[in-house]
Amino acid sequence: xxxxxxxxxxxxxMAAATILTRLGGLVLIRFVTIGPKQKRALEAIPPAVxxxxxxxxxxxxxxxxxxxxxxTALVAMRLPLLAAVATGVMVVALARMFGx
Amino acid sequence: MAPLIVAVMPIGLVFGAxxxxxxxxxxxxxxMSALVxxxxxxxxxxxxxxxxxxxxxxxxxxxxxxxxxxxxxxxxGTKMPAFSGPAKYAAMLLLAxxxxxxxxxxxxxxxxxxxWYAGLALPFYLVWVMAGLAGSLAGAFLGGPKALxxxxxxxxxxxxxxxxxxxxxxxxxxxxxxxxxxxxxxQFLPGVWYIAAxxxxxxxxxxxxxxxxxxxx
Numbered sequence: 001x002x003x004x005x006x007x008x009x010x011x012x013x014m015a016a017a018t019i020l021t022r023l024g025g026l027v028l029i030r031f032v033t034i035g036p037k038q039k040r041a042l043e044a045i046p047p048a049v050x051x052x053x054x055x056x057x058x059x060x061x062x063x064x065x066x067x068x069x070x071x072t073a074l075v076a077m078r079l080p081l082l083a084a085v086a087t088g089v090m091v092v093a094l095a096r097m098f099g100x
Numbered sequence: 101m102a103p104l105i106v107a108v109m110p111i112g113l114v115f116g117a118x119x120x121x122x123x124x125x126x127x128x129x130x131x132m133s134a135l136v137x138x139x140x141x142x143x144x145x146x147x148x149x150x151x152x153x154x155x156x157x158x159x160x161x162x163x164x165x166x167x168x169x170x171x172x173x174x175x176x177g178t179k180m181p182a183f184s185g186p187a188k189y190a191a192m193l194l195l196a197x198x199x200x201x202x203x204x205x206x207x208x209x210x211x212x213x214x215x216w217y218a219g220l221a222l223p224f225y226l227v228w229v230m231a232g233l234a235g236s237l238a239g240a241f242l243g244g245p246k247a248l249x250x251x252x253x254x255x256x257x258x259x260x261x262x263x264x265x266x267x268x269x270x271x272x273x274x275x276x277x278x279x280x281x282x283x284x285x286x287q288f289l290p291g292v293w294y295i296a297a298x299x300x301x302x303x304x305x306x307x308x309x310x311x312x313x314x315x316x317x
Contacts, residue, residue, distance in 0.1 A: 052298020
């Protein structure tokens with residue numbers, strides 16, 4: 001059971017950043033009215049961030065990852081999260097096994 | 101509430117198992133879940149984890165991934181007249197996507213009370229933290245995540261979450277811009293700048309397509 005000081009510092013920084021975002025909205029509504037334009041920008045952030053996170057893995061890592069990303073997305077349109085994740089994991093493992 | 105907890109448990113287990121493969125101890129995994137309590141940003145953190153951990157890169161990426169909380173707390177904050185000032189801030193510390201969504205639905209039906217909110221958020225929090233710890237303890241025995249494809253579990257979780265954000269062609273423009281900018285930045289820039297690049301490109305695309313829609317309407 002170890003606790004690396006760098007890791008602890010990183011976790012505390014992550015927590016502080018997250019708390020800032022959680023309490024920030026309460027502070028924000030006391031001073032700013034969020035208009036349609038601000039709302040549109042804020043709403044675009046989560047999908048844009050998620051896409052940015054997966055893009056290198058899904059698009060330029062290799063055929064196994066690209067294939068698995070496609071399979072996950074297709075299954076996710078119909079089935080719940082766990083089924084989609086299990087499909088992605090299985091496809092990537094099989095594709096790697098066959099050398100893709 | 102029960103379905104919410106059934107859904108969060110496996111994600112917590114997967115988180116803990118991946119954390120173990122990235123070299124985080126069970127104590128570190130427990131602390132991250134307990135203090136950060138934001139699944140998306142925790143998975144992203146594992147994705148960019150390095151030894152020694154870079155607090156600046158991890159803090160910055162947590163800020164980017166969780167910036168949506170700002171909008172969520174701004175929205176639900178206007179629907180909490182039954183909460184005292186401190187209770188409102190305390191409630192926001194446990195704000196997660198699922199809790200926010202349920203609270204919004206509840207606020208539409210009836211008065212949102214601190215007791216109802218605590219009854220939803222506290223079990224959710226405890227299950228998230230405990231499932232992560234259990235996954236971490238089990239993950240130490242798994243080994244070889246790449247052969248099992250387990251390293252793909254978190255990109256897969258993101259893909260599923262991403263599908264949930266789909267709201268038509270406007271989202272398509274955001275995703276295309278984000279993907280292109282992220283891949284380019286990933287090839288040419290060090291660290292996690294690709295996440296910032298993708299986020300910025302996506303927001304610019306959203307503002308641009310929004311203006312065009314307004315012009316047409």
